[in-house]
Amino acid sequence: MGKGENMAEKLLEIKDERLSFFTPAGEVKALNGVSFTMNEGDVLGIVGESGSGKSVTAYSIMGLTAYPGKLIGGSILFNGHRIDEMSEKELRKIRGNEVSIIFQDPMTSLNPVYTIGNQIEEVILLHTDKTKQEAHARAKELLELVGINEPDKRLKQYPHELSGGMRQRVMIAIALACEPKLLIADEPTTALDVTIQAQILELMQELRKKLGMSIIMITHDLGVVASMCEKIAVMYAGHIVEYGTTDDIFYNPKHEYTKGLIKSIPKLNVEQTERLVPIEGQPVDLLNPPKGCPFAPRCESCMKICLDRMPPKTEFDGTHYSHCWLLQKEEFAQEEKTVE
């Protein structure tokens, strides 16, 4: 794996991705111009509430958009391949091989009628030239890698004989079986209890150090991204409303939505009587997205222009950027000052 010498090698470039679900009720605009890039070895966190397009973005990197979803614009360049132009057959060679995924609920993500061994070996046999014996040995090695004891015994067991944490470790083993360049973790700890969550996160960090793959971490748990990720994309209604390093997002949030998210995190050092600050209102209806900024209806600092036009990108130092009219206003103000 090319960690070290190729640190700055571009691995993933998504440009203006637009994706809609064509349902009987109408076109649900799930992604409305998502763009970001990832270098090899990057760990990117995508945060946002349910329905903000986090998972849809990640699945589209594998060409796994569920029916009736359809990519209607933009491009996805992964490791030199245009994912959006690939045939199903070409995509199958990438899935589970160069890009793999860990799903949210390990209790239901493994097939109940096949053994753990069978399900790990399956993906090895599919993407490599290994024989059955070699695949079996590799499966055993993988179970050891993800910290499962008695791998020989576990390989012969069925998913229902394992605990939730163990099953998630098995899912990770499956995802890592072919040494992917990119690992997508779709809320990998949401369905687990807190102590197991910590163990799984620790395992993922350890594996990343060992194997050097890039990771996209999808979550709505800001604590998880803070501990895992170097960069964070904040999504809202199919837009990336703010993007930056973890420090940028936590210590210098620019978008009103990001500020709201950070305010709503419970803190240990405040009085017990103090209430959490929620973001008022409901998520937008993606069947009829608003004309302007999608967050405007819930934004406390909403202006007239916010309702009319989508705010352009405002860039700050380095990689940090955000889409908000308030920031534009600040810039205008600054410009005006310098003119004076």
Place this chain on the structure above:
Amino acid sequence: MTKYIIKRVAMGLLSIFIVATLTFFLMNMVPGGPFVAEKSISKAAQEALASKYGLDKPIFERYVTYMTDFLKGDMGVSLRQRGRTVSEIIFSKFPVSAGLAGIAVFVALCVGIPLGCISAYNRGKLSDNIIIVLGTCGIAIPSFISSVLLLYTFGSRLNILPTIGLNDAASYIMPVTALAIYPTAYITRLMRSSLLDVMGQDYIRTAKAKGLSSFVTLFKHALRNAILPVVTYVGPMLASLMTGSFVVEKIFTIPGLGREFVSSISNRDYTMIMGTTIILATLIIAANVIVDILYKVIDPRIKLK
């Protein structure tokens, strides 16, 4: 596993005993008797016949006699088919019905499962709609109508298939079709809904994310999970078809067990009623035990206790 099978067989024998007892007393409670309807027989002759077959004795004594004989393997002589024992009749006719039923269920599985898969796979498309409509027709049309339609079309109009008996391979086509229509339609519907349910499961998404083709995803990951309801249905269905269908056997003039079933009841042929009922009960119980064992084989989560 062995312990489980022994337990189930013991329970099955108990069930058969209960079924036999209930049938024995119920059929004797029904008015009439094997020799009552025939006017030509004089009162004295009727009494003589009744005493010859032991029907003049008290019911409880007859019950004990029947059960002890049955345990010795003797199901008695038919009261209406002179000179023939019940076992003789059942063993000559059961293979005919069972063979026909076996072929029909095999056909139903071979047609129903793929149709259900195609239907689920093309959900909402034209092929799905066609299969749904055909399936509904198959369930709604009773076998006496489909049998007569088949007989009229292929036997009489086109004159390409034999209409009577089971003498050669071609003569099996129509009765097997008539018997298979309902189970085929039922299996198609079961398979469709069960597969749609399974295709929405998370582990199917996992299979796709591994890079498996839709073919492998469907046949390896989905089908094995989706087939359980079909297995549950087919066991008892096979058992009841094996004891023969009165309608199909009557229409195609097939010497099967189904006709014996119905005629034994209308004739009050007590020993035949007992024999056919016990055969049916045994088959259904056996089918259920086999289904439970198959369940365990298909789905490791199921524990046999």
